[in-house]
Amino acid sequence: xxxxxxxxxxxxxxxxxxxxxxxxxxxxxxxxxxxxxxxxxxxxxxxxxxxxxxxxxxxxxxxxxxxxxxxxxxxxxxxxxxxxxxxxxxxxxxxxxxxxxxxxxxxxxxxxxxxxxxxxxxxxxxxxxxxxxxxxxxxxxxxxxxxxxxxxxxxxxxxxxxxxxxxxxxxxxxxxxxxxxxxxxxxxxxxxxxxxxxxxxxxxxxxxxxxxxxxxxxxxxxxxxxxxxxxxxxxxxxxxxxxxxxxxxxxxxxxxxxxxxxxxxxxxxxxxxxxxxxxxxxxxxxxxxxxxxxxxxxxxxxxxxxxxxxxxxxx
Numbered sequence: 001x002x003x004x005x006x007x008x009x010x011x012x013x014x015x016x017x018x019x020x021x022x023x024x025x026x027x028x029x030x031x032x033x034x035x036x037x038x039x040x041x042x043x044x045x046x047x048x049x050x051x052x053x054x055x056x057x058x059x060x061x062x063x064x065x066x067x068x069x070x071x072x073x074x075x076x077x078x079x080x081x082x083x084x085x086x087x088x089x090x091x092x093x094x095x096x097x098x099x100x101x102x103x104x105x106x107x108x109x110x111x112x113x114x115x116x117x118x119x120x121x122x123x124x125x126x127x128x129x130x131x132x133x134x135x136x137x138x139x140x141x142x143x144x145x146x147x148x149x150x151x152x153x154x155x156x157x158x159x160x161x162x163x164x165x166x167x168x169x170x171x172x173x174x175x176x177x178x179x180x181x182x183x184x185x186x187x188x189x190x191x192x193x194x195x196x197x198x199x200x201x202x203x204x205x206x207x208x209x210x211x212x213x214x215x216x217x218x219x220x221x222x223x224x225x226x227x228x229x230x231x232x233x234x235x236x237x238x239x240x241x242x243x244x245x246x247x248x249x250x251x252x253x254x255x256x257x258x259x260x261x262x263x264x265x266x267x268x269x270x271x272x273x274x275x276x277x278x279x280x281x282x283x284x285x286x287x288x289x290x291x292x293x294x295x296x297x298x299x300x301x302x303x304x305x306x307x308x309x310x311x312x313x314x315x
Contacts, residue, residue, distance in 0.1 A: 001081035001102070001185050004061075006031040010048040011170045012086035015107060018174040019084060020056060025181055029059040029078050031066075033089050067093045075099050082184060084177055085139065086170075094141060102184055104139040107177045109169045110202070111135060111151055113194045116144035117202035121169065122162045124202075125227035128219075132156050132165060134173035136180040138191045143201075147191035149183065152176045161229035161247075205232060212236045212245060214262035214310055217277040222248065233286070236262075236310040238302075243310075246284035246292050248273075262309040264299070271295040273310065 003025050005016050020027050030053040035044040050060050059078075063071035072095060082102040085092075097104055110120035112135040117123075124132045133153040140146040152172045156165060183189025210228040212221055212235065225234040225245050233244045251272050259265045259274030271282040282295035 001025050001181060002079065003027050003181065004029045004031060004075065004078060004080040004083045004100070005049075005053075005085075006083055006088040006092075006104070007049045007086040008033045008047045008089045009087050011109075011166055012049050012088075013052050014170045015084070015086045015174040015177050016049060016052055018178045019181065020058075022178055022181070024185060027053075027056075027058055028080065029061060031061045031063070031071075031075075031083075031088065034062045034064055066090055066096045072096060072099070082181065084181060086173070086177070092139060097139060097141070105136055105149065105177070105180060105184070106139050106144070106146075107173045108135050108137065108144055109133075109166060109173065111153065112137060112144060112148055113196075113199040115200055115202040118204040120202040121166045122202070122205050122227045123200070124156065125160065125162055125165065126223050128223060130156055132169065134169050134176055136176055137194070145194065147193045149180045149189055149191050150176055159226070161226045163230045207232050207235075210234050212310075214273065215276045218250065218275040218280050219277070221275050221280060222250070238308075238310055241288050243288070244286040244292075245282065246286055248280045248282050251279040251281040260309070262311055264304055264308050264310070266296075266299045266304050269296050271299045 003019060005019060005027050007016060019025060030049060032047045032049045035046050037043065038045045050062065053060050061071055061074060075096065076099055080100045083100045083104040085104055085106040092104060108120065110124065111133040115123050121132065131153055133151055135148050135151045137148040138146040154169055154172055180189065205228060210224065210232045212224055214221065225248055228234040229246060235242050235244045237243065258279050259272060261274045261276055263274045265272040272279040273282060284292050285295050285298050286292040287298065
């Protein structure tokens with residue numbers, strides 16, 4: 001089939017690479033989000049998908065909106081048979097969905113109908129799911145509600161961050177998307193309606209969602225830190241400034257003498273923080289305007305007095 005691939009971030013690149021390497025299909029163009037400003041100089045930088053396509057000499061389309069007439073005209077001129085999609089980042093209007101004869105097929109990083117929305121992997125970790133995966137489905141105008149072609153499963157490991165899990169799903173999902181294209185092309189694969197039971201939503205995680213509540217149980221604190229890594233980054237406040245918590249680990253229960261929720265206990269080589277249940281050990285933190293550092297090094301440089309707490313204006 002003649003394919004127009006739609007995607008934007010780095011997580012979409014493995015699927016693009018797999019389709020480019022396919023002997024059965026031809027990626028004739030790529031659709032991606034417009035260049036975005038990045039870095040200290042705030043220069044306009046093309047998306048990872050755009051950069052990869054340009055390396056391969058593939059035409060790149062960057063519509064401000066997928067309903068722009070110039071984009072739709074060019075899409076019709078190209079005449080794709082099917083449009084595979086991975087994390088494109090914009091809603092596709094009906095006028096665009098109708099262009100390819102075999103539709104737009106999305107690779108979504110959850111076991112649908114669970115976790116429909118922008119942040120399925122983060123919500124899976126927040127919920128403590130033991131199993132995750134990816135699903136290919138035919139895009140409709142609803143939110144990730146179209147009939148499904150296939151799934152691949154992936155076990156959630158105990159210390160997974162959203163970045164860890166998403167990386168594995170990107171590669172496993174790339175194979176699933178290629179197999180889906182094969183099955184659509186030869187007519188051996190049919191889309192099946194999603195179950196009406198088990199629907200859950202995964203809206204974008206905001207910066208405020210990533211703020212750590214130290215009165216919550218340690219298990220919840222751990223899930224927030226892992227789900228929000230690498231983005232937007234779990235955080236707390238110390239001495240009036242935001243401190244990102246990059247990673248932490250369970251700590252032995254300190255008993256009745258353990259730190260109160262948010263209270264820091266600084267040892268020679270470890271920093272413990274109290275939660276609503278048992279303490280956790282800070283591993284890596286990132287102060288505002290600085291690079292990530294080991295929590296013990298941060299504590300030595302900060303000179304934390306006894307009884308100091310996160311989120312305490314008097315700290």
